[in-house]
Structures are given as C-alpha cells and as structure tokens.
Amino acid sequence: MISILDYDAGNIMSVKKAMEFLGEEAVITRDRDVIMASDKVILPGVGSFGDAMEKIRSYKLDRVIYDVVDAGTPFLGICLGLQLLYKTSEETPGVCGLGILDGEIVRIPDAPGLKIPQIGWNSLKITEGKRLFSGIPQDSYVYFVHSYYLKSKELSDVAATTHFSVDIHAAVERDNVFACQFHPEKSSKVGLQILKNFVEL
Numbered sequence: 694m695i696s697i698l699d700y701d702a703g704n705i706m707s708v709k710k711a712m713e714f715l716g717e718e719a720v721i722t723r724d725r726d727v728i729m730a731s732d733k734v735i736l737p738g739v740g741s742f743g744d745a746m747e748k749i750r751s752y753k754l755d756r757v758i759y760d761v762v763d764a765g766t767p768f769l770g771i772c773l774g775l776q777l778l779y780k781t782s783e784e785t786p787g788v789c790g791l792g793i794l795d796g797e798i799v800r801i802p803d804a805p806g807l808k809i810p811q812i813g814w815n816s817l818k819i820t821e822g823k824r825l826f827s828g829i830p831q832d833s834y835v836y837f838v839h840s841y842y843l844k845s846k847e848l849s850d851v852a853a854t855t856h857f858s859v860d861i862h863a864a865v866e867r868d869n870v871f872a873c874q875f876h877p878e879k880s881s882k883v884g885l886q887i888l889k890n891f892v893e894l
Contacts, residue, residue, distance in 0.1 A: 695719040695892070696731035698758070700748040702738035704876070708771065711878035715889055723752045733892065734761050737878075738773030739838065742798065743785030745773055755791060762793055762870055767894045770872035775843060775865070778872055784841050793870060796845040796862070804858040810840040815855045815875075817863055823852035825864060825871050827890050835863075835873075835880040835887075843874060869894075 697708055699721045712719035712735075720727060728734060736758065738745055749755050762768055770778050780790050782798035790798075801809050814834045819826045842861040845851050852871075853864040864873045871891060877884035 694731050695733045695735060696728045697721045697735045697737060698728070698754055699723045700738075700745065700752055700754055702740055702745060702748070702773065704739040704772070704878075705737050707876075707878045708735060708737045711885065711888055712892075715885065715892060717892055723754055723757075725753075725757050728757050728761060729764070731766065733767045733769070733894070734758075735769045735771065736774035736777065737771040738777070740773055741784055742773070742776055742782040742790065742841070743788040745777055746785075746788050746790055749777070749791075758791060758793075765869050767869050767891065768871065769891050770870075771878070772839065772874060772876055775872035775874050776841060778870065779843065782841060794845070794850060794865060794867060794872075795847050796843055796850075798841050799844055800841050801839070801861075802858050807858050809858075810838060811857045812838050815857060815863075817853040817855055819853045820851055823864075823866055824894060825852055825866055825873075825887055825890050829883060829886060829890075833883045835875040835877065835883055837863075837875045839874060 780792035816832045845862045850865040855863040877887040
C-alpha cells in the first residue's frame with residue numbers, strides 16, 4: 694500500500710489516480726499508523742513553502758516523515774514536496790523546512806523571454822545509474838509548474854537536471870529518499886514510468 698500524505702495541499706487526487714492507474718492501492722491519509730505500515734510514502738503538493746510547513750507541523754506529519762525516512766521506507770516528494778525536504782526557501786524566509794536533504798530553494802531568476810512561474814514541458818538531463826529514472830531516455834520531457842527551484846549542496850544527490858533561465862536540479866535521490874520538482878503524475882508515459890520505478894523499488 695502507498696500512503697499519500699494529506700496536509701490540505703493541492704494536486705493530491707491526481708497522484709492517487711496515477712497510482713491506481715498503475716494498479717497500486719493508494720490512500721490519502723495523515724494517520725500515523727497507516728503511514729508507518731505503508732510500503733511507500735509520497736509527499737505531493739502545490740502551494741507555498743511556509744503555508745505547507747505550518748500545516749505539516751500542525752498535523753504532526755513532520756515527525757511521521759522523519760520516522761518513515763529513518764525506517765528506510767521509500768519516500769517520494771513531488772513539486773512542493775521536493776522543496777519541503779530542504780531547510781530553507783527564499784519564498785518564505787525564516788520558515789524552517791524538514792531539512793532531510795542538504796541544499797537551498799531559491800527563486801528562478803528573471804530572463805528575457807521567459808515567464809515565471811515556469812509552467813509547461815521541459816527536457817531532463819538524467820544522471821546515469823539513478824533508480825528513479827531506470828529505462829527513461831535522455832532528454833525526455835516532463836511537466837513543471839514552479840517559481841522556485843532546488844540548488845542541491847550534494848551533487849551526488851542530483852538524479853536529473855533541466856534548464857530554465859538557470860540549471861535546475863529537477864530530481865534528487867539519496868538512499869530511500871527521492872524527489873521530483875516536476876509532476877510525474879502529469880507527465881504522460883514518461884511520468885508514469887518514473888512512478889512505476891518508484892513503486893518497484
């Protein structure tokens with residue numbers, strides 16, 4: 694069973710539907726016992742860093758997330774869910790994120806001809822050997838919606854990059870923790886394969 698963490702964020706149902714399309718049992722929950730008993734856990738999300746951390750803490754999901762990660766359960770952050778794995782974001786200075794991975798979330802710099810937020814498809818440069826991207830061809834296109842992006846301190850964590858005004862760390866993986874800035878659940882066959890790879894870890 695796959696637990697999808699419920700902290701009142703947007704875009705949760707589309708993740709559940711993608712998992713069910715892959716034949717997986719998925720539940721949207723904030724019940725600690727259900728989450729801890731799950732085979733996989735997903736932290737999706739659309740919204741602001743500060744509001745999301747406030748909700749996560751109010752539901753005591755931060756403690757559950759730390760316990761899931763410590764237990765070695767495969768954990769996937771999607772979009773805002775990636776950003777929340779880090780300690781700080783320029784979107785809401787002074788708010789402390791989960792700090793599970795090492796890096797910073799910064800605003801995409803303005804550039805001629807580019808609109809921020811980035812909304813649309815962009816290609817990935819995939820790091821060889823990363824499990825989340827097994828069988829995914831180089832330069833595959835995935836769907837992004839974001840104004841802030843990850844600069845990972847640990848380059849060994851970076852599973853894929855993209856370019857939009859700057860080089861963006863678009864996906865990371867370290868041990869049992871995986872995350873994508875893009876939306877695999879909205880990225881057609883490529884996205885479904887990425888989710889399938891996560892399910893099969």
